Amino acid sequence: MSALLAQMEASGLATWVRESPSLWAYPTILTLHSIGLGIVVGASVIVDLRLLGRARALGSADVSGLYPIIWWAFAVNATTGALLFAADATRKSAQPIFLVKLACIAVALIATLRTRPLANGSDLRPGRGTGTLPAVLSLLGWLGAIAAGRMMAYL
Amino acid sequence: MTLQRWSWGVGVAVLGAWVLAMPALAHHSSAPFYDATKSVEVAGKVTKFLIRNPHSFLYVSETTPQGPVEWQIELGTAASLTRTGWTVDTLKPGTEIRVKGQPSRAEGSHGMCCARITRPDGSPVTPGGRLTEEKQPPPL
Numbered sequence: 001m002s003a004l005l006a007q008m009e010a011s012g013l014a015t016w017v018r019e020s021p022s023l024w025a026y027p028t029i030l031t032l033h034s035i036g037l038g039i040v041v042g043a044s045v046i047v048d049l050r051l052l053g054r055a056r057a058l059g060s061a062d063v064s065g066l067y068p069i070i071w072w073a074f075a076v077n078a079t080t081g082a083l084l085f086a087a088d089a090t091r092k093s094a095q096p097i098f099l100v101k102l103a104c105i106a107v108a109l110i111a112t113l114r115t116r117p118l119a120n121g122s123d124l125r126p127g128r129g130t131g132t133l134p135a136v137l138s139l140l141g142w143l144g145a146i147a148a149g150r151m152m153a154y155l
Numbered sequence: 156m157t158l159q160r161w162s163w164g165v166g167v168a169v170l171g172a173w174v175l176a177m178p179a180l181a182h183h184s185s186a187p188f189y190d191a192t193k194s195v196e197v198a199g200k201v202t203k204f205l206i207r208n209p210h211s212f213l214y215v216s217e218t219t220p221q222g223p224v225e226w227q228i229e230l231g232t233a234a235s236l237t238r239t240g241w242t243v244d245t246l247k248p249g250t251e252i253r254v255k256g257q258p259s260r261a262e263g264s265h266g267m268c269c270a271r272i273t274r275p276d277g278s279p280v281t282p283g284g285r286l287t288e289e290k291q292p293p294p295l
Contacts, residue, residue, distance in 0.1 A: 019207045021237030026208035087208070153209075154187055 005089040014086035026087070033080040037149075039073035041142045044112060048139045051115060051131035063119040070112065097155045101148035108141025185229075189257040189268040196255040197226050197267070198275055204246045206233045213246060213272070215254055228254055229268045240281055251275050 008014060017026055043066045050058050085092055092098050114134035185191075199217035202225060211230040216223050230236060246252065253273050259266030272280055 017208070019233060021206065021233040023234055025233075027232070027234055030209075 002090065002093075005093050008086050009089040011086065013083070014089070017083050018087040026084075029080045029083050033077055033084060036073045036077035036080065037146065040070055040077060041146065043070045043073070044108070044138055044142050047112075047115060047119065048135040051118060051135035060120055067116055067119065074109075092152070095152055095155065097148050097151050101145050101152065104141045104144035104148055106141075108138050108145060111135070111137035111141055185257070185268045188260060189229075189266070190260050191257050191269070193258050194255060195258040195267060196253065198251070198253045199226070201246045201248055201250040201252060203248065204243050206236055206241070206243055208233050211236050213254075213270075215252065224265055226254070226265045226267055228256065228270050228272075229266065230270070245280060246272075252280065253277065 009018075017029060020026070046055065046058070047063055047066055047070075049055055050063050111134040115131055115138060118131040118134070197215060197217045199215045201213065202216045203212070203214040205212045205214075209232060211233060213228040213230060215226045215228065217226060251274070253275050254267065254270045256267040256270030259268075274280060
């Protein structure tokens with residue numbers, strides 16, 4: 001496993017991300033990661049709050065329309081996240097807080113998949129329905145992922 | 156408790172935690188690791204100069220009565236160092252330099268940040284460069 005991570009870190013692409021002085025390397029990738037984060041979590045928070053009974057003017061079509069945006073932005077973050085990880089794979093993989101971040105993302109993703117059918121259905125009722133638990137887990141998961149991700153620089 | 160009051164509670168708690176954490180997060184985020192109230196100065200030979208993201212590192216070997224001590228000096232991003240005109244050839248292994256900066260808070264470690272780097276006699280490292288802030292490596 002550690003040999004695989006070291007090999008990943010030594011690859012040409014990972015070396016470019018880590019060592020290039022170009023603004024198109026690490027700075028741009030990190031910027032895209034921040035933008036994707038804003039969109040994934042921003043759109044998710046709207047969906048979750050709707051399922052928890054806020055912003056009741058939003059109908060089923062409005063909420064459903066946010067999911068493709070969440071998936072596309074998540075794809076951006078999975079890609080840029082993989083690049084940032086590869087650049088520093090041996091150290092990041094050994095950081096417990098990084099595993100916390102991945103666990104938070106997993107919880108948030110599963111919760112978001114669980115809210116998806118609710119956005120179409122009759123459960124999109126003001127402050128009720130089976131959407132409460134996944135909505136709360138999605139909120140906590142995404143916010144936890146942001147916090148853990150930021151703390152990777154300090155822990 | 157209504158959801159609205161619950162939301163306010165969470166908001167206030169997050170803000171409170173943030174304000175409490177502010178002193179630790181302030182000053183280019185180097186304060187958690189380095190003590191800005193202290194200063195340390197080292198003269199020695201460059202062993203390694205790693206220009207990389209998110210932060211670059213310079214390694215300097217200091218000769219002490221107890222034997223050689225390797226200092227790790229944390230510098231800025233690859234982009235900002237390069238823009239200042241510093242490359243890996245600026246500080247090749249073996250180059251004699253003098254470094255003054257803030258010591259690491261970690262007990263028993265030999266780390267430094269926010270460093271001012273010169274030749275042993277205090278002259279600038281960059282050939283022909285004046286000893287100005289612009290010719291110093293950028294902070295974190």
